[in-house]
Amino acid sequence: MLSEVLAEGHLWLRVADPAWADPLDPVFEQRSGQRWNPPDSFPALYLNEDVVTARINLRLFLTGLPYGPEDLRDDAGPVLVGCALPRGQEVADVHAPAGVAAVGLPPSDPLGSDGSLVAHDVCQPIGRLAKDHGLRGVRCRSAQSPFGAGRELAWFTATVRSLAPLINRATFNEWFWACPPAGPAASIGGSQQGKVVAIRPRGWVVARQPADSLSGVTASPDVPVTTGL
Secondary structure, eight states: OEEEEEOTTOOEEEEEOTTOSOTTOTHHHHHHOOSSSOTTSOOEEEEESSHHHHHHHHHHHTTTOSOOGGGOOTTTSOEEEEEOOOTTOEEEEESSHHHHHHTTOOTTTTBOTTSSBOOHHHHHHHHHHHHHTTOOEEEEEOSSSGGGOSEEEEEEOSSTTOOOOEEEEEOHIIIIISOOOSSSOSSTTSOOOOOEEEOOOOSSOOOOOOGGGGSOOSSOOOOOTTTOO
């Protein structure tokens, strides 16, 4: 397994129901389980690395519903909340080719050799292993974007009281339909790309990967959102 340290100051994004009292509460996924944590295991917060990923992951939010994004009112559609993470968050790299191979997933991840999504019961033991080794989460390819192009983060809180501070919040029309401004992102409306600033072995880490090859792609996408990765 490979690890990497997340860039400081990145704005991580989460698609949320406007009615949720606390859209950044990691306990919900602790109970229900998602892609990288089994049910009734440990707290986890599923986040998008950029707005493009969040937009693609909206399909998760609308799964099983008889309408699409064009039918949603601004006051009723999902909001997008931005949050910050503590400094020095070392997470498992399950997005670069070497990182995917190191945990035994196919090169085509998030798709298996048969073209279907790699099942949660395959991914969850990897997340538990990362947690057991003291890592603060899993940075992975998006399961919803074409060819897994986007990047997402399953953040494992240090304690049940650990929180990701909310930085800003955008209504549905502001984040889904609005065109992001050019240049570095100063808010949710922009596209701020996370970069790996360090990668180091931890005994059980099997290889090194050049940091520049671990940078997220420009077009990213699974929310985890609350519907999970």
